[in-house]
Amino acid sequence: MGRRERPLDPTEGPVARFAHELRKLRQEAGGPTYRAMAARAHYSTAALAQAAAGDRLPSLLAFRPDCAYLAVGEGAGRVVLWDGRLGRRLGVLADPETATYQYVSALAFAPDGRTLAVAGDEGTLQLWDEASRRRVGSPLPTPGDTVSALVFGRNGDSLHAMGNHTPPQTYPVGADGAAGPVCRRAGGGLTRDEWSRHLPDVPYRRNCDY
Structure with a gap:
């Protein structure tokens, strides 16, 4: 039997609330191990365990700079938008006509919070307009490697992408x-x-x- 998880107060903040909801989801699913959950969700076991402990949020999350919204990447390639307190689901960024079923490998909000960059494990990179939930232009060209990290420039006029096996890429956006x-x-x-x-x-x- 694993160690008993410490009690959490979901009102303490976004990290505690996310941990509370993750534990609840695990319980409703019959109590699978975090290793099994990680395999299904395409997260690392350590990332899910740390999230459930209330230590930190998983890496495939991105808060808007003003913390009003939270973007959560899913294994099916969708990105779900929540309010900053994780109390209400606001919408989903997904285009059924072009769904690729790649898992989301990296997320980043632009400094003004209006644009979200979403990367997939097969090297896709797409900009989304947060307000309309629509794609901004065509996918950005990449070398095809999984994009593991994204960051916008200070003024939001450039996007930097890092892959596991390719040099950093910079895009004028x-x-x-x-x-x-x-x-x-x-x-x-x-x-x-x-x-x-x-x-x-x-x-x-x-x-x-x-």
Whole structure:
């Protein structure tokens, strides 16, 4: 028989509440070992045991900078949004038409809390708009290695991704940083004739420097 878990007060904060809910879930499932639960949820046994003890949250969680929301990655590739006190489920980030069933390997909120970066174990990397629960653009290109860590730059205009077997990758994700690749892909901006044809009521301005 394993050691008896110490009592918890779920009102002490998010970590204690999460531990309380995890223990409750385990009890309702018939008391499986944390090793068995970890295998199903794609967490490490130590991460789940520490979470249930009230020591820390699992690594596949991300609080919004203002702590109003919590994003929780699941083994089926979904991300569930909770309020900061884990008292109410707010929504799910998932697109049934493009579900890949990869488990979520890393999460990160942008500094303004509006964008969430979600990585999958097969190397996928996607930005989501937190308010609309919709994808932001196409998936970002990666080397294909599992993304194990994500962090936004201080101003939110860049995203840094770390894999287990590949060098760190940096992605421009702000409006200014994204303009360059878009302009190069389009072969330049609109000419004056194209501008007057598509935007006749808007004064012309140079729109690409590439």
